Amino acid sequence: MPELPEVETYMRALAPQLKDKEIVNAQIFWPRIVAQPDPSLFCDLIRGRRFDSFGRRGKYMLFGLNSGETLIIHLRMTGELRVQPPNVEPDSHTHLLLNLTSGERIHYRDQRKFGRVWLVEDVASVLHKLGPEPLSDDFSVEGLVKALAGRSAPIKALLLDQSIVAGVGNIYADEALFRAGINPRRPSGHLDESALARLYEAVCWVLQMGIDLRGSSLGSGPQNYLPPNGVAGAAQESHQVFRRTGQPCPRCGQPIQRMVIAQRSTHFCAQCQPEG
DNA sequence: ATAAGGCCCTGACCGC
DNA sequence: TGCGGTCAGGGCCTTA
Structure with missing residues:
Protein backbone atom coordinates (compact mmCIF):
# COMPACT_ATOMS: atom_id res chain seq x y z
CA MET A 1 0.00 0.00 0.00
CA PRO A 2 1.76 3.09 -1.20
CA GLU A 3 2.30 5.71 1.49
CA LEU A 4 4.51 8.79 1.30
CA PRO A 5 7.86 6.95 0.92
CA GLU A 6 6.50 4.66 -1.77
CA VAL A 7 4.98 7.56 -3.72
CA GLU A 8 8.22 9.52 -3.40
CA THR A 9 10.13 6.51 -4.71
CA TYR A 10 7.73 6.33 -7.65
CA MET A 11 8.20 9.96 -8.56
CA ARG A 12 11.98 9.78 -8.36
CA ALA A 13 11.93 6.86 -10.77
CA LEU A 14 9.30 8.27 -13.12
CA ALA A 15 10.67 11.80 -13.49
CA PRO A 16 13.71 10.90 -15.61
CA GLN A 17 11.69 8.34 -17.56
CA LEU A 18 8.94 10.74 -18.53
CA LYS A 19 10.55 14.19 -18.68
CA ASP A 20 9.47 16.01 -21.86
CA LYS A 21 7.73 12.97 -23.27
CA GLU A 22 4.54 13.63 -25.20
CA ILE A 23 1.18 11.96 -24.71
CA VAL A 24 -0.43 10.89 -27.97
CA ASN A 25 -3.74 10.03 -26.34
CA ALA A 26 -5.40 8.31 -23.42
CA GLN A 27 -7.48 5.15 -23.32
CA ILE A 28 -9.83 4.69 -20.39
CA PHE A 29 -11.11 1.19 -19.70
CA TRP A 30 -12.84 1.83 -16.38
CA PRO A 31 -14.23 5.38 -16.44
CA ARG A 32 -14.66 5.82 -12.68
CA ILE A 33 -10.90 5.85 -12.30
CA VAL A 34 -10.99 9.41 -13.66
CA ALA A 35 -12.35 11.63 -10.90
CA GLN A 36 -12.14 14.88 -12.83
CA PRO A 37 -12.96 16.09 -15.45
CA ASP A 38 -15.38 13.70 -17.12
CA PRO A 39 -13.56 10.99 -19.05
CA SER A 40 -14.13 12.31 -22.58
CA LEU A 41 -12.93 15.78 -21.63
CA PHE A 42 -9.98 14.19 -19.86
CA CYS A 43 -9.00 12.50 -23.11
CA ASP A 44 -9.41 15.75 -25.08
CA LEU A 45 -7.34 17.77 -22.65
CA ILE A 46 -4.44 15.37 -22.27
CA ARG A 47 -3.89 14.74 -25.96
CA GLY A 48 -0.60 16.16 -27.19
CA ARG A 49 0.62 17.31 -23.78
CA ARG A 50 4.17 16.88 -22.56
CA PHE A 51 5.39 15.96 -19.10
CA ASP A 52 7.07 19.00 -17.71
CA SER A 53 7.46 18.78 -13.95
CA PHE A 54 7.15 16.13 -11.28
CA GLY A 55 6.13 16.43 -7.67
CA ARG A 56 4.39 14.86 -4.75
CA ARG A 57 2.09 16.07 -2.01
CA GLY A 58 1.28 13.57 0.73
CA LYS A 59 0.38 10.41 -1.15
CA TYR A 60 -0.62 12.26 -4.32
CA MET A 61 1.57 12.10 -7.41
CA LEU A 62 1.74 15.36 -9.35
CA PHE A 63 2.64 15.49 -13.04
CA GLY A 64 2.86 19.01 -14.37
CA LEU A 65 2.05 19.21 -18.10
CA ASN A 66 3.20 21.81 -20.58
CA SER A 67 -0.39 23.09 -20.82
CA GLY A 68 -0.05 24.32 -17.26
CA GLU A 69 -2.48 21.67 -16.08
CA THR A 70 -1.56 18.99 -13.60
CA LEU A 71 -2.22 15.28 -13.83
CA ILE A 72 -2.80 14.08 -10.27
CA ILE A 73 -2.75 10.39 -9.43
CA HIS A 74 -3.54 8.72 -6.12
CA LEU A 75 -2.73 5.01 -6.01
CA ARG A 76 -4.74 4.38 -2.83
CA MET A 77 -4.38 0.69 -1.96
CA THR A 78 -3.42 -1.25 -5.03
CA GLY A 79 -2.71 1.22 -7.81
CA GLU A 80 0.41 0.79 -9.92
CA LEU A 81 1.95 2.98 -12.59
CA ARG A 82 4.33 1.46 -15.09
CA VAL A 83 6.05 2.80 -18.19
CA GLN A 84 6.05 -0.16 -20.56
CA PRO A 85 7.43 -0.84 -24.01
CA PRO A 86 4.87 -1.04 -26.86
CA ASN A 87 4.70 -4.83 -26.83
CA VAL A 88 3.35 -5.05 -23.27
CA GLU A 89 -0.42 -5.45 -23.51
CA PRO A 90 -2.78 -4.10 -20.83
CA ASP A 91 -4.43 -6.76 -18.69
CA SER A 92 -7.83 -6.89 -17.02
CA HIS A 93 -6.64 -4.69 -14.14
CA THR A 94 -5.42 -1.91 -16.40
CA HIS A 95 -7.91 0.96 -16.25
CA LEU A 96 -6.02 3.72 -18.03
CA LEU A 97 -3.36 3.82 -20.74
CA LEU A 98 -1.40 6.89 -21.76
CA ASN A 99 0.20 6.34 -25.13
CA LEU A 100 3.41 8.28 -25.68
CA THR A 101 4.96 9.41 -28.94
CA SER A 102 8.02 7.39 -27.95
CA GLY A 103 5.91 4.26 -28.41
CA GLU A 104 6.02 3.54 -24.72
CA ARG A 105 2.78 3.38 -22.77
CA ILE A 106 1.99 4.32 -19.20
CA HIS A 107 -0.19 1.62 -17.68
CA TYR A 108 -2.34 2.48 -14.69
CA ARG A 109 -3.33 -0.82 -13.00
CA ASP A 110 -5.44 -1.18 -9.90
CA GLN A 111 -6.95 -4.42 -8.66
CA ARG A 112 -9.32 -2.86 -6.16
CA LYS A 113 -10.12 0.23 -8.22
CA PHE A 114 -9.73 2.59 -5.25
CA GLY A 115 -7.20 4.82 -6.97
CA ARG A 116 -8.19 8.02 -8.78
CA VAL A 117 -6.84 10.32 -11.46
CA TRP A 118 -7.50 14.04 -11.89
CA LEU A 119 -6.53 16.52 -14.57
CA VAL A 120 -6.89 20.03 -13.20
CA GLU A 121 -5.70 23.58 -13.62
CA ASP A 122 -5.84 24.25 -9.91
CA VAL A 123 -4.00 21.65 -7.85
CA ALA A 124 -5.40 23.11 -4.64
CA SER A 125 -8.92 22.20 -5.71
CA VAL A 126 -7.97 18.56 -5.11
CA LEU A 127 -5.40 18.93 -2.34
CA HIS A 128 -6.85 21.74 -0.24
CA LYS A 129 -7.73 19.50 2.70
CA LEU A 130 -4.22 18.15 3.14
CA GLY A 131 -2.28 19.03 6.26
CA PRO A 132 1.40 19.96 6.36
CA GLU A 133 3.96 18.06 4.33
CA PRO A 134 5.87 16.07 6.96
CA LEU A 135 9.42 16.42 5.63
CA SER A 136 9.08 20.16 5.08
CA ASP A 137 9.22 23.24 7.29
CA ASP A 138 5.43 23.34 7.27
CA PHE A 139 5.39 20.44 9.71
CA SER A 140 6.36 21.31 13.28
CA VAL A 141 5.90 20.26 16.89
CA GLU A 142 3.99 23.46 17.58
CA GLY A 143 1.65 22.77 14.68
CA LEU A 144 1.09 19.23 15.88
CA VAL A 145 0.31 20.42 19.41
CA LYS A 146 -2.22 22.87 18.03
CA ALA A 147 -3.86 20.37 15.69
CA LEU A 148 -4.31 17.76 18.41
CA ALA A 149 -5.36 20.03 21.25
CA GLY A 150 -8.76 19.11 22.60
CA ARG A 151 -9.08 16.06 20.38
CA SER A 152 -10.27 12.87 22.06
CA ALA A 153 -9.78 10.50 19.13
CA PRO A 154 -6.96 7.96 19.52
CA ILE A 155 -3.63 9.25 18.27
CA LYS A 156 -3.41 6.43 15.72
CA ALA A 157 -6.65 7.62 14.14
CA LEU A 158 -5.46 11.20 13.84
CA LEU A 159 -2.07 10.19 12.44
CA LEU A 160 -4.05 8.61 9.60
CA ASP A 161 -6.05 11.83 9.15
CA GLN A 162 -4.45 13.51 6.15
CA SER A 163 -5.53 16.95 7.34
CA ILE A 164 -3.34 16.62 10.44
CA VAL A 165 -0.25 15.54 8.54
CA ALA A 166 -0.11 14.44 4.91
CA GLY A 167 1.26 11.13 3.72
CA VAL A 168 1.21 8.90 6.79
CA GLY A 169 -0.62 5.59 6.27
CA ASN A 170 -1.10 2.49 8.35
CA ILE A 171 2.46 1.17 8.15
CA TYR A 172 4.29 4.35 9.08
CA ALA A 173 1.71 5.34 11.70
CA ASP A 174 2.35 2.13 13.64
CA GLU A 175 6.11 2.45 13.22
CA ALA A 176 6.16 6.08 14.32
CA LEU A 177 4.08 5.39 17.43
CA PHE A 178 6.39 2.55 18.39
CA ARG A 179 9.46 4.69 17.90
CA ALA A 180 7.89 7.44 20.03
CA GLY A 181 6.81 4.96 22.71
CA ILE A 182 3.19 6.09 22.53
CA ASN A 183 0.22 3.76 22.85
CA PRO A 184 -1.90 4.02 19.67
CA ARG A 185 -5.09 4.31 21.74
CA ARG A 186 -4.01 7.35 23.77
CA PRO A 187 -6.44 10.25 23.33
CA SER A 188 -4.61 12.71 21.11
CA GLY A 189 -5.35 15.78 23.22
CA HIS A 190 -3.93 14.16 26.35
CA LEU A 191 -0.43 13.79 24.95
CA ASP A 192 1.95 16.29 26.51
CA GLU A 193 4.42 18.35 24.55
CA SER A 194 7.35 16.03 25.16
CA ALA A 195 5.36 13.07 23.82
CA LEU A 196 4.37 15.09 20.75
CA ALA A 197 7.97 16.17 20.25
CA ARG A 198 8.94 12.50 20.21
CA LEU A 199 6.08 11.74 17.83
CA TYR A 200 7.11 14.56 15.51
CA TRP A 205 12.40 9.57 10.97
CA VAL A 206 10.28 6.63 9.78
CA LEU A 207 9.25 8.45 6.59
CA GLN A 208 12.82 9.44 5.76
CA MET A 209 13.98 5.89 6.49
CA GLY A 210 11.24 4.60 4.20
CA ILE A 211 12.38 6.88 1.39
CA ASP A 212 16.03 5.95 1.90
CA LEU A 213 15.12 2.27 1.61
CA ARG A 214 12.94 2.93 -1.45
CA GLY A 215 9.68 2.02 0.25
CA SER A 216 8.12 -1.02 1.82
CA SER A 217 7.45 -4.04 -0.39
CA LEU A 218 5.21 -6.25 1.69
CA GLY A 219 4.86 -9.98 1.20
CA SER A 220 2.46 -11.46 -1.29
CA GLY A 221 -1.06 -10.36 -1.97
CA PRO A 222 -2.81 -7.42 -3.52
CA GLN A 223 -1.23 -4.85 -1.26
CA ASN A 224 2.22 -5.71 -2.43
CA TYR A 225 3.99 -2.64 -3.68
CA LEU A 226 6.85 -2.53 -6.14
CA PRO A 227 8.54 0.63 -7.32
CA PRO A 228 8.16 1.32 -11.03
CA ASN A 229 11.47 -0.26 -11.92
CA GLY A 230 10.23 -3.50 -10.33
CA VAL A 231 13.02 -3.61 -7.76
CA ALA A 232 11.56 -4.22 -4.31
CA GLY A 233 12.07 -1.62 -1.63
CA ALA A 234 13.66 -2.68 1.62
CA ALA A 235 11.79 -0.67 4.25
CA GLN A 236 9.70 -3.69 5.32
CA GLU A 237 12.86 -5.23 6.75
CA SER A 238 13.19 -2.31 9.12
CA HIS A 239 9.62 -2.54 10.40
CA GLN A 240 9.64 -2.96 14.16
CA VAL A 241 5.96 -3.72 14.75
CA PHE A 242 3.94 -3.58 11.52
CA ARG A 243 2.53 -7.04 10.71
CA ARG A 244 4.72 -8.58 13.39
CA THR A 245 1.91 -9.75 15.68
CA GLY A 246 3.20 -12.36 18.15
CA GLN A 247 6.83 -11.78 17.28
CA PRO A 248 9.14 -10.41 19.96
CA CYS A 249 9.40 -6.65 20.31
CA PRO A 250 12.86 -5.66 19.05
CA ARG A 251 13.32 -3.50 22.13
CA CYS A 252 11.97 -5.56 25.05
CA GLY A 253 11.16 -9.00 23.69
CA GLN A 254 7.47 -8.97 24.65
CA PRO A 255 5.18 -10.23 21.88
CA ILE A 256 3.86 -7.57 19.53
CA GLN A 257 0.09 -7.18 19.84
CA ARG A 258 -2.58 -6.32 17.33
CA MET A 259 -5.78 -4.36 17.78
CA VAL A 260 -8.18 -2.44 15.56
CA ILE A 261 -8.38 1.34 15.72
CA ALA A 262 -10.42 3.38 13.28
CA GLN A 263 -11.05 0.17 11.30
CA ARG A 264 -7.33 -0.19 10.80
CA SER A 265 -5.15 -3.02 11.91
CA THR A 266 -2.79 -1.65 14.55
CA HIS A 267 0.44 -3.23 15.80
CA PHE A 268 2.20 -2.20 18.99
CA CYS A 269 4.18 -3.32 22.04
CA ALA A 270 2.15 -3.05 25.24
CA GLN A 271 5.34 -2.82 27.29
CA CYS A 272 7.12 -0.11 25.28
CA GLN A 273 3.92 1.78 24.45
CA PRO A 274 1.99 1.75 27.74
CA GLU A 275 -1.57 3.04 28.10
CA GLY A 276 -2.26 6.13 30.20
C1' DA B 1 -17.09 20.96 15.26
C1' DT B 2 -15.65 16.07 16.12
C1' DA B 3 -16.07 10.99 16.14
C1' DA B 4 -17.53 6.83 14.33
C1' DG B 5 -19.23 3.88 10.93
C1' DG B 6 -20.26 2.67 6.01
C1' DC B 7 -18.84 2.46 1.36
C1' DC B 8 -16.18 1.39 -2.64
C1' DC B 9 -13.55 -3.04 -4.71
C1' DT B 10 -11.52 -7.74 -5.45
C1' DG B 11 -8.22 -11.42 -4.38
C1' DA B 12 -6.73 -14.25 -0.66
C1' DC B 13 -7.94 -17.07 2.80
C1' DC B 14 -10.79 -20.00 5.90
C1' DG B 15 -14.09 -23.54 7.22
C1' DC B 16 -17.31 -26.81 5.73
C1' DT C 1 -13.49 -29.00 -5.72
C1' DG C 2 -16.61 -25.57 -4.68
C1' DC C 3 -18.89 -22.24 -2.08
C1' DG C 4 -20.06 -18.60 1.02
C1' DG C 5 -18.26 -15.58 4.34
C1' DT C 6 -14.62 -12.53 6.11
C1' DC C 7 -10.75 -9.54 5.76
C1' DA C 8 -7.72 -5.75 4.11
C1' DG C 9 -7.74 -0.56 3.87
C1' DG C 10 -7.40 5.35 1.86
C1' DG C 11 -10.26 8.73 1.55
C1' DC C 12 -14.80 10.40 1.21
C1' DC C 13 -19.46 10.47 2.75
C1' DT C 14 -23.19 10.09 6.06
C1' DT C 15 -24.86 9.87 10.62
C1' DA C 16 -25.04 11.00 15.55
Missing part, protein backbone atom coordinates in the same frame (compact mmCIF):
# COMPACT_ATOMS: atom_id res chain seq x y z
CA GLU A 201 10.66 13.23 15.40
CA ALA A 202 9.42 9.67 14.91
CA VAL A 203 7.11 10.53 12.01
CA CYS A 204 9.94 12.34 10.20
Whole structure:
Protein backbone atom coordinates (compact mmCIF):
# COMPACT_ATOMS: atom_id res chain seq x y z
CA MET A 1 0.00 0.00 0.00
CA PRO A 2 1.76 3.09 -1.20
CA GLU A 3 2.30 5.71 1.49
CA LEU A 4 4.51 8.79 1.30
CA PRO A 5 7.86 6.95 0.92
CA GLU A 6 6.50 4.66 -1.77
CA VAL A 7 4.98 7.56 -3.72
CA GLU A 8 8.22 9.52 -3.40
CA THR A 9 10.13 6.51 -4.71
CA TYR A 10 7.73 6.33 -7.65
CA MET A 11 8.20 9.96 -8.56
CA ARG A 12 11.98 9.78 -8.36
CA ALA A 13 11.93 6.86 -10.77
CA LEU A 14 9.30 8.27 -13.12
CA ALA A 15 10.67 11.80 -13.49
CA PRO A 16 13.71 10.90 -15.61
CA GLN A 17 11.69 8.34 -17.56
CA LEU A 18 8.94 10.74 -18.53
CA LYS A 19 10.55 14.19 -18.68
CA ASP A 20 9.47 16.01 -21.86
CA LYS A 21 7.73 12.97 -23.27
CA GLU A 22 4.54 13.63 -25.20
CA ILE A 23 1.18 11.96 -24.71
CA VAL A 24 -0.43 10.89 -27.97
CA ASN A 25 -3.74 10.03 -26.34
CA ALA A 26 -5.40 8.31 -23.42
CA GLN A 27 -7.48 5.15 -23.32
CA ILE A 28 -9.83 4.69 -20.39
CA PHE A 29 -11.11 1.19 -19.70
CA TRP A 30 -12.84 1.83 -16.38
CA PRO A 31 -14.23 5.38 -16.44
CA ARG A 32 -14.66 5.82 -12.68
CA ILE A 33 -10.90 5.85 -12.30
CA VAL A 34 -10.99 9.41 -13.66
CA ALA A 35 -12.35 11.63 -10.90
CA GLN A 36 -12.14 14.88 -12.83
CA PRO A 37 -12.96 16.09 -15.45
CA ASP A 38 -15.38 13.70 -17.12
CA PRO A 39 -13.56 10.99 -19.05
CA SER A 40 -14.13 12.31 -22.58
CA LEU A 41 -12.93 15.78 -21.63
CA PHE A 42 -9.98 14.19 -19.86
CA CYS A 43 -9.00 12.50 -23.11
CA ASP A 44 -9.41 15.75 -25.08
CA LEU A 45 -7.34 17.77 -22.65
CA ILE A 46 -4.44 15.37 -22.27
CA ARG A 47 -3.89 14.74 -25.96
CA GLY A 48 -0.60 16.16 -27.19
CA ARG A 49 0.62 17.31 -23.78
CA ARG A 50 4.17 16.88 -22.56
CA PHE A 51 5.39 15.96 -19.10
CA ASP A 52 7.07 19.00 -17.71
CA SER A 53 7.46 18.78 -13.95
CA PHE A 54 7.15 16.13 -11.28
CA GLY A 55 6.13 16.43 -7.67
CA ARG A 56 4.39 14.86 -4.75
CA ARG A 57 2.09 16.07 -2.01
CA GLY A 58 1.28 13.57 0.73
CA LYS A 59 0.38 10.41 -1.15
CA TYR A 60 -0.62 12.26 -4.32
CA MET A 61 1.57 12.10 -7.41
CA LEU A 62 1.74 15.36 -9.35
CA PHE A 63 2.64 15.49 -13.04
CA GLY A 64 2.86 19.01 -14.37
CA LEU A 65 2.05 19.21 -18.10
CA ASN A 66 3.20 21.81 -20.58
CA SER A 67 -0.39 23.09 -20.82
CA GLY A 68 -0.05 24.32 -17.26
CA GLU A 69 -2.48 21.67 -16.08
CA THR A 70 -1.56 18.99 -13.60
CA LEU A 71 -2.22 15.28 -13.83
CA ILE A 72 -2.80 14.08 -10.27
CA ILE A 73 -2.75 10.39 -9.43
CA HIS A 74 -3.54 8.72 -6.12
CA LEU A 75 -2.73 5.01 -6.01
CA ARG A 76 -4.74 4.38 -2.83
CA MET A 77 -4.38 0.69 -1.96
CA THR A 78 -3.42 -1.25 -5.03
CA GLY A 79 -2.71 1.22 -7.81
CA GLU A 80 0.41 0.79 -9.92
CA LEU A 81 1.95 2.98 -12.59
CA ARG A 82 4.33 1.46 -15.09
CA VAL A 83 6.05 2.80 -18.19
CA GLN A 84 6.05 -0.16 -20.56
CA PRO A 85 7.43 -0.84 -24.01
CA PRO A 86 4.87 -1.04 -26.86
CA ASN A 87 4.70 -4.83 -26.83
CA VAL A 88 3.35 -5.05 -23.27
CA GLU A 89 -0.42 -5.45 -23.51
CA PRO A 90 -2.78 -4.10 -20.83
CA ASP A 91 -4.43 -6.76 -18.69
CA SER A 92 -7.83 -6.89 -17.02
CA HIS A 93 -6.64 -4.69 -14.14
CA THR A 94 -5.42 -1.91 -16.40
CA HIS A 95 -7.91 0.96 -16.25
CA LEU A 96 -6.02 3.72 -18.03
CA LEU A 97 -3.36 3.82 -20.74
CA LEU A 98 -1.40 6.89 -21.76
CA ASN A 99 0.20 6.34 -25.13
CA LEU A 100 3.41 8.28 -25.68
CA THR A 101 4.96 9.41 -28.94
CA SER A 102 8.02 7.39 -27.95
CA GLY A 103 5.91 4.26 -28.41
CA GLU A 104 6.02 3.54 -24.72
CA ARG A 105 2.78 3.38 -22.77
CA ILE A 106 1.99 4.32 -19.20
CA HIS A 107 -0.19 1.62 -17.68
CA TYR A 108 -2.34 2.48 -14.69
CA ARG A 109 -3.33 -0.82 -13.00
CA ASP A 110 -5.44 -1.18 -9.90
CA GLN A 111 -6.95 -4.42 -8.66
CA ARG A 112 -9.32 -2.86 -6.16
CA LYS A 113 -10.12 0.23 -8.22
CA PHE A 114 -9.73 2.59 -5.25
CA GLY A 115 -7.20 4.82 -6.97
CA ARG A 116 -8.19 8.02 -8.78
CA VAL A 117 -6.84 10.32 -11.46
CA TRP A 118 -7.50 14.04 -11.89
CA LEU A 119 -6.53 16.52 -14.57
CA VAL A 120 -6.89 20.03 -13.20
CA GLU A 121 -5.70 23.58 -13.62
CA ASP A 122 -5.84 24.25 -9.91
CA VAL A 123 -4.00 21.65 -7.85
CA ALA A 124 -5.40 23.11 -4.64
CA SER A 125 -8.92 22.20 -5.71
CA VAL A 126 -7.97 18.56 -5.11
CA LEU A 127 -5.40 18.93 -2.34
CA HIS A 128 -6.85 21.74 -0.24
CA LYS A 129 -7.73 19.50 2.70
CA LEU A 130 -4.22 18.15 3.14
CA GLY A 131 -2.28 19.03 6.26
CA PRO A 132 1.40 19.96 6.36
CA GLU A 133 3.96 18.06 4.33
CA PRO A 134 5.87 16.07 6.96
CA LEU A 135 9.42 16.42 5.63
CA SER A 136 9.08 20.16 5.08
CA ASP A 137 9.22 23.24 7.29
CA ASP A 138 5.43 23.34 7.27
CA PHE A 139 5.39 20.44 9.71
CA SER A 140 6.36 21.31 13.28
CA VAL A 141 5.90 20.26 16.89
CA GLU A 142 3.99 23.46 17.58
CA GLY A 143 1.65 22.77 14.68
CA LEU A 144 1.09 19.23 15.88
CA VAL A 145 0.31 20.42 19.41
CA LYS A 146 -2.22 22.87 18.03
CA ALA A 147 -3.86 20.37 15.69
CA LEU A 148 -4.31 17.76 18.41
CA ALA A 149 -5.36 20.03 21.25
CA GLY A 150 -8.76 19.11 22.60
CA ARG A 151 -9.08 16.06 20.38
CA SER A 152 -10.27 12.87 22.06
CA ALA A 153 -9.78 10.50 19.13
CA PRO A 154 -6.96 7.96 19.52
CA ILE A 155 -3.63 9.25 18.27
CA LYS A 156 -3.41 6.43 15.72
CA ALA A 157 -6.65 7.62 14.14
CA LEU A 158 -5.46 11.20 13.84
CA LEU A 159 -2.07 10.19 12.44
CA LEU A 160 -4.05 8.61 9.60
CA ASP A 161 -6.05 11.83 9.15
CA GLN A 162 -4.45 13.51 6.15
CA SER A 163 -5.53 16.95 7.34
CA ILE A 164 -3.34 16.62 10.44
CA VAL A 165 -0.25 15.54 8.54
CA ALA A 166 -0.11 14.44 4.91
CA GLY A 167 1.26 11.13 3.72
CA VAL A 168 1.21 8.90 6.79
CA GLY A 169 -0.62 5.59 6.27
CA ASN A 170 -1.10 2.49 8.35
CA ILE A 171 2.46 1.17 8.15
CA TYR A 172 4.29 4.35 9.08
CA ALA A 173 1.71 5.34 11.70
CA ASP A 174 2.35 2.13 13.64
CA GLU A 175 6.11 2.45 13.22
CA ALA A 176 6.16 6.08 14.32
CA LEU A 177 4.08 5.39 17.43
CA PHE A 178 6.39 2.55 18.39
CA ARG A 179 9.46 4.69 17.90
CA ALA A 180 7.89 7.44 20.03
CA GLY A 181 6.81 4.96 22.71
CA ILE A 182 3.19 6.09 22.53
CA ASN A 183 0.22 3.76 22.85
CA PRO A 184 -1.90 4.02 19.67
CA ARG A 185 -5.09 4.31 21.74
CA ARG A 186 -4.01 7.35 23.77
CA PRO A 187 -6.44 10.25 23.33
CA SER A 188 -4.61 12.71 21.11
CA GLY A 189 -5.35 15.78 23.22
CA HIS A 190 -3.93 14.16 26.35
CA LEU A 191 -0.43 13.79 24.95
CA ASP A 192 1.95 16.29 26.51
CA GLU A 193 4.42 18.35 24.55
CA SER A 194 7.35 16.03 25.16
CA ALA A 195 5.36 13.07 23.82
CA LEU A 196 4.37 15.09 20.75
CA ALA A 197 7.97 16.17 20.25
CA ARG A 198 8.94 12.50 20.21
CA LEU A 199 6.08 11.74 17.83
CA TYR A 200 7.11 14.56 15.51
CA GLU A 201 10.66 13.23 15.40
CA ALA A 202 9.42 9.67 14.91
CA VAL A 203 7.11 10.53 12.01
CA CYS A 204 9.94 12.34 10.20
CA TRP A 205 12.40 9.57 10.97
CA VAL A 206 10.28 6.63 9.78
CA LEU A 207 9.25 8.45 6.59
CA GLN A 208 12.82 9.44 5.76
CA MET A 209 13.98 5.89 6.49
CA GLY A 210 11.24 4.60 4.20
CA ILE A 211 12.38 6.88 1.39
CA ASP A 212 16.03 5.95 1.90
CA LEU A 213 15.12 2.27 1.61
CA ARG A 214 12.94 2.93 -1.45
CA GLY A 215 9.68 2.02 0.25
CA SER A 216 8.12 -1.02 1.82
CA SER A 217 7.45 -4.04 -0.39
CA LEU A 218 5.21 -6.25 1.69
CA GLY A 219 4.86 -9.98 1.20
CA SER A 220 2.46 -11.46 -1.29
CA GLY A 221 -1.06 -10.36 -1.97
CA PRO A 222 -2.81 -7.42 -3.52
CA GLN A 223 -1.23 -4.85 -1.26
CA ASN A 224 2.22 -5.71 -2.43
CA TYR A 225 3.99 -2.64 -3.68
CA LEU A 226 6.85 -2.53 -6.14
CA PRO A 227 8.54 0.63 -7.32
CA PRO A 228 8.16 1.32 -11.03
CA ASN A 229 11.47 -0.26 -11.92
CA GLY A 230 10.23 -3.50 -10.33
CA VAL A 231 13.02 -3.61 -7.76
CA ALA A 232 11.56 -4.22 -4.31
CA GLY A 233 12.07 -1.62 -1.63
CA ALA A 234 13.66 -2.68 1.62
CA ALA A 235 11.79 -0.67 4.25
CA GLN A 236 9.70 -3.69 5.32
CA GLU A 237 12.86 -5.23 6.75
CA SER A 238 13.19 -2.31 9.12
CA HIS A 239 9.62 -2.54 10.40
CA GLN A 240 9.64 -2.96 14.16
CA VAL A 241 5.96 -3.72 14.75
CA PHE A 242 3.94 -3.58 11.52
CA ARG A 243 2.53 -7.04 10.71
CA ARG A 244 4.72 -8.58 13.39
CA THR A 245 1.91 -9.75 15.68
CA GLY A 246 3.20 -12.36 18.15
CA GLN A 247 6.83 -11.78 17.28
CA PRO A 248 9.14 -10.41 19.96
CA CYS A 249 9.40 -6.65 20.31
CA PRO A 250 12.86 -5.66 19.05
CA ARG A 251 13.32 -3.50 22.13
CA CYS A 252 11.97 -5.56 25.05
CA GLY A 253 11.16 -9.00 23.69
CA GLN A 254 7.47 -8.97 24.65
CA PRO A 255 5.18 -10.23 21.88
CA ILE A 256 3.86 -7.57 19.53
CA GLN A 257 0.09 -7.18 19.84
CA ARG A 258 -2.58 -6.32 17.33
CA MET A 259 -5.78 -4.36 17.78
CA VAL A 260 -8.18 -2.44 15.56
CA ILE A 261 -8.38 1.34 15.72
CA ALA A 262 -10.42 3.38 13.28
CA GLN A 263 -11.05 0.17 11.30
CA ARG A 264 -7.33 -0.19 10.80
CA SER A 265 -5.15 -3.02 11.91
CA THR A 266 -2.79 -1.65 14.55
CA HIS A 267 0.44 -3.23 15.80
CA PHE A 268 2.20 -2.20 18.99
CA CYS A 269 4.18 -3.32 22.04
CA ALA A 270 2.15 -3.05 25.24
CA GLN A 271 5.34 -2.82 27.29
CA CYS A 272 7.12 -0.11 25.28
CA GLN A 273 3.92 1.78 24.45
CA PRO A 274 1.99 1.75 27.74
CA GLU A 275 -1.57 3.04 28.10
CA GLY A 276 -2.26 6.13 30.20
C1' DA B 1 -17.09 20.96 15.26
C1' DT B 2 -15.65 16.07 16.12
C1' DA B 3 -16.07 10.99 16.14
C1' DA B 4 -17.53 6.83 14.33
C1' DG B 5 -19.23 3.88 10.93
C1' DG B 6 -20.26 2.67 6.01
C1' DC B 7 -18.84 2.46 1.36
C1' DC B 8 -16.18 1.39 -2.64
C1' DC B 9 -13.55 -3.04 -4.71
C1' DT B 10 -11.52 -7.74 -5.45
C1' DG B 11 -8.22 -11.42 -4.38
C1' DA B 12 -6.73 -14.25 -0.66
C1' DC B 13 -7.94 -17.07 2.80
C1' DC B 14 -10.79 -20.00 5.90
C1' DG B 15 -14.09 -23.54 7.22
C1' DC B 16 -17.31 -26.81 5.73
C1' DT C 1 -13.49 -29.00 -5.72
C1' DG C 2 -16.61 -25.57 -4.68
C1' DC C 3 -18.89 -22.24 -2.08
C1' DG C 4 -20.06 -18.60 1.02
C1' DG C 5 -18.26 -15.58 4.34
C1' DT C 6 -14.62 -12.53 6.11
C1' DC C 7 -10.75 -9.54 5.76
C1' DA C 8 -7.72 -5.75 4.11
C1' DG C 9 -7.74 -0.56 3.87
C1' DG C 10 -7.40 5.35 1.86
C1' DG C 11 -10.26 8.73 1.55
C1' DC C 12 -14.80 10.40 1.21
C1' DC C 13 -19.46 10.47 2.75
C1' DT C 14 -23.19 10.09 6.06
C1' DT C 15 -24.86 9.87 10.62
C1' DA C 16 -25.04 11.00 15.55
